[in-house]
Amino acid sequence: MNLKELSQMLGLSQTTISRALNGYPEVSEETRRRVMEAAKETGYRPNRAAQRLATGKAGSIGLIMPISPDHSSDMHFAEFQSGLAEAAILHDFHFVIMPSTAEDEAQAIRWLVASGSVDGYYLAYVREKDPRIAMAKSLSLPFIVHGRSSGLDLDYPFLDVDNEGAFYDATRFLLQLGHERIALLNGQADLDFAHRRRLGAERALAEKSLLLDPRHTRHSFMGDEQGYRGMKEILAGPDRPTAVLCASTVLALGAVRAMNEFGLKLGTDISLIAHDDELPLLKPENFSIPLTTTRSSLRAAGKRIGDRLIAMINQSDPAPPEQELWKVELVVRASTGRAPA
Amino acid sequence: MNLKELSQMLGLSQTTISRALNGYPEVSEETRRRVMEAAKETGYRPNRAAQRLATGKAGSIGLIMPISPDHSSDMHFAEFQSGLAEAAILHDFHFVIMPSTAEDEAQAIRWLVASGSVDGYYLAYVREKDPRIAMAKSLSLPFIVHGRSSGLDLDYPFLDVDNEGAFYDATRFLLQLGHERIALLNGQADLDFAHRRRLGAERALAEKSLLLDPRHTRHSFMGDEQGYRGMKEILAGPDRPTAVLCASTVLALGAVRAMNEFGLKLGTDISLIAHDDELPLLKPENFSIPLTTTRSSLRAAGKRIGDRLIAMINQSDPAPPEQELWKVELVVRASTGRAPA
Numbered sequence: 001m002n003l004k005e006l007s008q009m010l011g012l013s014q015t016t017i018s019r020a021l022n023g024y025p026e027v028s029e030e031t032r033r034r035v036m037e038a039a040k041e042t043g044y045r046p047n048r049a050a051q052r053l054a055t056g057k058a059g060s061i062g063l064i065m066p067i068s069p070d071h072s073s074d075m076h077f078a079e080f081q082s083g084l085a086e087a088a089i090l091h092d093f094h095f096v097i098m099p100s101t102a103e104d105e106a107q108a109i110r111w112l113v114a115s116g117s118v119d120g121y122y123l124a125y126v127r128e129k130d131p132r133i134a135m136a137k138s139l140s141l142p143f144i145v146h147g148r149s150s151g152l153d154l155d156y157p158f159l160d161v162d163n164e165g166a167f168y169d170a171t172r173f174l175l176q177l178g179h180e181r182i183a184l185l186n187g188q189a190d191l192d193f194a195h196r197r198r199l200g201a202e203r204a205l206a207e208k209s210l211l212l213d214p215r216h217t218r219h220s221f222m223g224d225e226q227g228y229r230g231m232k233e234i235l236a237g238p239d240r241p242t243a244v245l246c247a248s249t250v251l252a253l254g255a256v257r258a259m260n261e262f263g264l265k266l267g268t269d270i271s272l273i274a275h276d277d278e279l280p281l282l283k284p285e286n287f288s289i290p291l292t293t294t295r296s297s298l299r300a301a302g303k304r305i306g307d308r309l310i311a312m313i314n315q316s317d318p319a320p321p322e323q324e325l326w327k328v329e330l331v332v333r334a335s336t337g338r339a340p341a
Numbered sequence: 342m343n344l345k346e347l348s349q350m351l352g353l354s355q356t357t358i359s360r361a362l363n364g365y366p367e368v369s370e371e372t373r374r375r376v377m378e379a380a381k382e383t384g385y386r387p388n389r390a391a392q393r394l395a396t397g398k399a400g401s402i403g404l405i406m407p408i409s410p411d412h413s414s415d416m417h418f419a420e421f422q423s424g425l426a427e428a429a430i431l432h433d434f435h436f437v438i439m440p441s442t443a444e445d446e447a448q449a450i451r452w453l454v455a456s457g458s459v460d461g462y463y464l465a466y467v468r469e470k471d472p473r474i475a476m477a478k479s480l481s482l483p484f485i486v487h488g489r490s491s492g493l494d495l496d497y498p499f500l501d502v503d504n505e506g507a508f509y510d511a512t513r514f515l516l517q518l519g520h521e522r523i524a525l526l527n528g529q530a531d532l533d534f535a536h537r538r539r540l541g542a543e544r545a546l547a548e549k550s551l552l553l554d555p556r557h558t559r560h561s562f563m564g565d566e567q568g569y570r571g572m573k574e575i576l577a578g579p580d581r582p583t584a585v586l587c588a589s590t591v592l593a594l595g596a597v598r599a600m601n602e603f604g605l606k607l608g609t610d611i612s613l614i615a616h617d618d619e620l621p622l623l624k625p626e627n628f629s630i631p632l633t634t635t636r637s638s639l640r641a642a643g644k645r646i647g648d649r650l651i652a653m654i655n656q657s658d659p660a661p662p663e664q665e666l667w668k669v670e671l672v673v674r675a676s677t678g679r680a681p682a
Contacts, residue, residue, distance in 0.1 A: 003447065003448055004447075004472070014447075014451075014476075015451075015479075018448065018451055018452070018455075065422075065426055065436075067423075067426055067427070067430060074419075075416055075419065075622060077419070078415075078416065078418070078419035078422075081406075081419075082408075085406055085408055085440035086408070086440075088440050089408060089440050089441075089442075094437065094438060094439045094440070095406075095436070095437070095438040095439075095440075096435065096436070096437055096438075097435060097436040097437075097438055098435045098436075099426035099427075099429050099430050099435070099436075100430075101430075106344065106355075107344055107359065110355075110356075110359055111359070114359075117458075131345075135355075138356075223621060223622060224622050224623065224624070224627060225621075225624070225627065228627065250622060254627070257627065257629065260629060280564060280566075281416060281564060281565050281591060281622075282565065283565070283566065286565060286566065286569065286595070286598065288598065288601060
């Protein structure tokens with residue numbers, strides 16, 4: 001039963017029904033009673049988030065939409081937001097979103113909090129020693145951090161995936177296959193997750209007395225074009241690596257195209273492991289040669305952060321755990337093979 | 342000059358500076374004067390959207406975030422939203438976003454309007470004879486429609502691209518190359534843009550006394566997997582087409598994979614034209630064989646809709662035009678060639 005059907009059944013306009021259900025004064029008591037009864041009988045359930053918004057009892061999550069200098073839209077952000085929306089719909093929350101450039105971000109949060117228009121918020125795109133975390137702690141609203149900030153001696157609620165462990169495992173797996181020259185196409189250098197992934201790769205290499213070669217390392221926005229260009233430069237350069245780690249399947253899409261151009265067969269001539277955020281658009285199993293990945297769902301993280309934040313706002317009992325670190329799975333497919341002799 | 346630098350220069354905390362600039366009472370008049378002068382001298386410009394939010398003078402755009410039954414995040418939605426954010430940042434607006442399933446959408450809008458938390462909104466994912474348009478006209482807030490609704494005899498502000506013309510041109514181009522069996526991988530059948538693209542293809546075919554073959558037509562969510570599956574079924578079936586029209590480069594990504602599996606060389610054995618929304622992740626020139634496309638930037642549409650809606654809200658003079666139809670460009674690349682003999 002939707003609003004339209006209810007309207008036809010009762011012979012009342014949809015507006016009247018909405019007003020009746022929301023307690024607006026223009027509706028007579030008799031009409032209201034009729035509507036309420038019909039709604040109850042038919043199991044009609046209006047959008048409660050909208051109702052709460054209309055009555056001023058809105059539950060709302062604030063978030064900053066990052067606007068990058070080159071205005072690239074970010075699939076990773078969109079996927080995370082979808083998970084958050086799943087939580088919001090379940091708990092009748094909506095979003096208040098402030099687009100902001102990176103340099104205005106701390107202020108944007110401060111004012112979002114001061115405005116009274118949000119009940120809680122989350123921080124993402126965390127950097128090393130990120131000053132926003134101390135700031136958030138000093139403000140009065142519930143917040144949660146997606147990721148962690150290296151070099152901060154502070155306690156704060158977060159959800160992170162074990163980025164260091166993921167890239168340690170991936171690198172060790174490549175070493176076991178005999179690879180020694182391993183390239184890294186990483187996210188932007190100032191982002192904490194990219195820092196940790198790099199540390200993981202370096203730790204595994206160090207155990208074999210090897211180093212990450214700066215000529216084979218790239219930090220960039222995680223787009224297809226960046227993966228293509230980075231891989232092409234590396235393949236055209238000296239001491240060509242036999243394997244590559246990609247911080248996203250989006251980077252891998254471009255990297256694989258560059259390999260094809262160089263006539264390299266993936267999994268035979270060169271190996272690749274990508275981090276898989278489970279973006280529905282780019283499934284690693286759908287690549288012509290399915291990709292070996294470190295897997296962790298970004299949507300599930302968004303959902304979990306939404307659930308935890310809403311529990312904090314509602315002061316649910318039992319309180320959600322403060323800090324969570326998700327293990328990352330290594331999924332072996334055809335893009336990894338023994339190092340060429 | 343950012344807030345941090347201003348704070349260091351004045352020897353005042355960032356909080357104090359924000360409060361001074363926003364007129365909070367905790368700050369002494371002398372401090373406020375110092376801050377205001379320094380801000381003026383250094384050209385410091387705080388995030389005005391945030392300021393307006395804090396002072397209750399927020400400009401805000403309401404939008405519904407569609408939650409599809411399979412909870413797929415939609416890159417097309419994300420890209421449009423980025424364009425809208427460009428407009429919002431320029432004019433100091435923020436977003437209030439309500440996640441909603443398709444069936445709750447009309448109600449979500451009604452309540453968004455009733456809540457007083459938005460100054461205007463836009464409608465997207467328009468269907469044939471879409472009842473939301475008459476509803477929006479009956480409400481008191483500025484709105485604009487992205488797309489149009491076939492079969493509605495109403496005047497309303499919209500921005501649309503010439504979807505019918507685009508697919509008419511694309512189909513005619515394929516016919517000129519000698520193709521007669523042309524497949525169509527389209528968007529969801531109930532969406533108006535998909536309906537119009539289909540009409541365009543049918544019109545061009547009819548001029549040659551040809552029909553669209555239902556066995557070679559698919560309507561689906563525009564994802565990579567849907568493109569792959571649809572193309573695979575069609576290639577495995579009878580009367581294999583020699584060309585295919587795709588409603589998105591995302592569908593094309595999957596379609597090309599299916600062609601590769603069948604050992605078909607794109608541009609020689611089979612031709613393909615995709616609609617290109619200029620998604621930065623999936624540039625048609627970056628496919629191994631660059632794609633011929635009908636091109637229209639979804640981000641530019643988002644920006645334009647944001648600009649127009651904000652002008653309507655601010656009652657700018659001159660008023661923006663009511664209705665706009667953008668022409669779509671046919672860009673010929675290597676994925677189209679003469680029909681095989």
